Amino acid sequence: MGTMGTSVTTQRETSRVRVLFSFPDPVNEVSARLVAAGVVVMCVLTVAFNLEWATVVIAYGFVARVLTGPTLSPLGQLVTRVVTPRLGVPERPVPGPPKRFAQGMGVAFSLTALVLTGLGYWTGAEVMLGLLASAAFLESALGLCLGCKMFAILMRAGVIPEEVCERCNDIWAAHPGAAA
Numbered sequence: 001m002g003t004m005g006t007s008v009t010t011q012r013e014t015s016r017v018r019v020l021f022s023f024p025d026p027v028n029e030v031s032a033r034l035v036a037a038g039v040v041v042m043c044v045l046t047v048a049f050n051l052e053w054a055t056v057v058i059a060y061g062f063v064a065r066v067l068t069g070p071t072l073s074p075l076g077q078l079v080t081r082v083v084t085p086r087l088g089v090p091e092r093p094v095p096g097p098p099k100r101f102a103q104g105m106g107v108a109f110s111l112t113a114l115v116l117t118g119l120g121y122w123t124g125a126e127v128m129l130g131l132l133a134s135a136a137f138l139e140s141a142l143g144l145c146l147g148c149k150m151f152a153i154l155m156r157a158g159v160i161p162e163e164v165c166e167r168c169n170d171i172w173a174a175h176p177g178a179a180a
Helices: 002-020 029-048 054-068 074-087 096-118 122-142 146-156 166-170
Strands: none
Touching (some): 054 074, 054 096, 054 122, 096 146, 146 166
């Protein structure tokens, strides 16, 4: 059983890791907007009450979501397992790659806030958190995903290859009435 058993075990472990580090495609826009609302609340509370330590929580959440979708994100789990199912609204599937890109932008802002906090530049961190909260507010309240818009611009410019998301050539065509 030696090598054969080890090979099968390694394949299973590799498969589990791939599943863990995957991002949903499509994404339920209802859940995405609720997660964004949670980010707004966390950023506002962090700034309002000078909760410098909370920048760690915010940054962790974005890193977790960009790597695994909602799987390792406490906020993502709360929204997808508890809040969204209780709302009773139909799913609104949208392409996953632009949402992952948007989460990546959140990583950049939240990690910048975290580094600034660690270096003692709390005012700079507050500015980053304010910008992050503003973008998250646009997503949650108006359905305007700035990261998704940037993704579309980068696709049109040829920076992001079309193969990354064939449905993303016109990401707003999937749901008329969304903010363009």
